[in-house]
Amino acid sequence: MKIKIENITKTYGKKISLNNISFELEENKIYGLLGRNGAGKTTLMHLIAGHISPSDGSVTLNGLNPFNNRNVLKNICLINESGNFNQSLKIKDVLKISSLFYPNWNKEIAENLLIEFNLDRNLRIKSLSKGMESALGILIGLACRSAVTIFDEPYIGLDAALRARFYELLLEEYENEPRTFILSTHLIDEVSNLFEEVIILQEGKLVLQEQAEVLIEKSISVTGKKDIVQDFCKGKNVLHVKEFVGQQTAVLYGESFHQSDLYNQDLTVEPVHIQDLMVYLTSSSKGSVSI
Numbered sequence: 001m002k003i004k005i006e007n008i009t010k011t012y013g014k015k016i017s018l019n020n021i022s023f024e025l026e027e028n029k030i031y032g033l034l035g036r037n038g039a040g041k042t043t044l045m046h047l048i049a050g051h052i053s054p055s056d057g058s059v060t061l062n063g064l065n066p067f068n069n070r071n072v073l074k075n076i077c078l079i080n081e082s083g084n085f086n087q088s089l090k091i092k093d094v095l096k097i098s099s100l101f102y103p104n105w106n107k108e109i110a111e112n113l114l115i116e117f118n119l120d121r122n123l124r125i126k127s128l129s130k131g132m133e134s135a136l137g138i139l140i141g142l143a144c145r146s147a148v149t150i151f152d153e154p155y156i157g158l159d160a161a162l163r164a165r166f167y168e169l170l171l172e173e174y175e176n177e178p179r180t181f182i183l184s185t186h187l188i189d190e191v192s193n194l195f196e197e198v199i200i201l202q203e204g205k206l207v208l209q210e211q212a213e214v215l216i217e218k219s220i221s222v223t224g225k226k227d228i229v230q231d232f233c234k235g236k237n238v239l240h241v242k243e244f245v246g247q248q249t250a251v252l253y254g255e256s257f258h259q260s261d262l263y264n265q266d267l268t269v270e271p272v273h274i275q276d277l278m279v280y281l282t283s284s285s286k287g288s289v290s291i
């Protein structure tokens with residue numbers, strides 16, 4: 001489903017959670033939705049999932065407003081960090097309800113993941129540990145096979161091995177049955193190799209929407225003697241600078257750097273991790289500093 005966000009503003013009283021943002025998401029891609037705490041990520045995901053409506057502007061999925069629209073909602077699955085399920089239900093009730101609600105529900109995936117995550121279908125949600133509840137959220141998010149599946153930090157209580165397994169399962173599922181995944185996470189380095197496109201929010205505004213590959217190509221970190229680094233950085237967009245024992249490191253962003261440009265025996269040139277890039281891009285209002 002094609003998702004179109006047009007001039008969306010969402011306010012809560014005087015608080016502006018999203019401030020006039022517009023962008024489009026294509027079908028069948030894995031998106032990373034990134035930003036610092038309070039940037040507006042959860043608000044945006046709830047708008048796309050039709051759980052809330054905007055104060056201004058419009059959200060459409062294949063041209064239709066998802067808010068209160070069952071025909072659209074049955075194709076969207078949003079798994080939050082917590083509180084996804086009615087605490088008084090049993091796991092088997094959640095599975096039954098999900099299988100009735102989502103038209104593409106895949107029973108085999110659900111059964112396999114129940115075994116893999118060691119979830120007893122007779123347990124009540126309120127008796128589950130945080131990790132078990134997250135595992136159930138991941139199971140539902142993958143088994144529903146919704147055209148748009150959104151995970152908002154779904155890994156609370158999961159150890160590193162289980163999180164790694166989640167990323168692996170997500171990729172397997174995406175290959176078997178391509179659909180749109182939107183992942184919001186603060187553990188960016190763990191998951192950034194899954195992203196095909198990255199969206200960064202800052203204080204309710206859209207800072208950037210870019211293909212992950214291009215983002216990596218457009219950013220480098222250079223380290224060397226201060227005067228050499230400064231010379232190299234002249235006329236370039238410098239996001240971040242740090243100095244350490246006479247050496248300077250500058251992070252540059254904004255142009256495609258080619259190998260030939262980067263061959264400089266006096267400088268150490270390294271790629272920049274998406275997590276660091278997100279931090280630097282959202283550190284100053286302009287997204288750049290001068291040296």
Ligand SMILES: Nc1ncnc2c1ncn2[C@@H]1O[C@H](COP(=O)(O)OP(=O)(O)OP(=O)(O)O)[C@@H](O)[C@H]1O
Pocket residue numbers: 012015016017035036037038039040041042043044
């Ligand atoms: N129901 C609400 N009532 C009042 N303010 C809200 C509500 N929901 C969100 N906000 C405010 O909107 C802003 C954006 O919140 P949101 O939860 O969307 O950010 P986020 O990027 O998901 O943050 P985090 O990474 O910390 O989860 C915050 O300042 C938050 O306090």
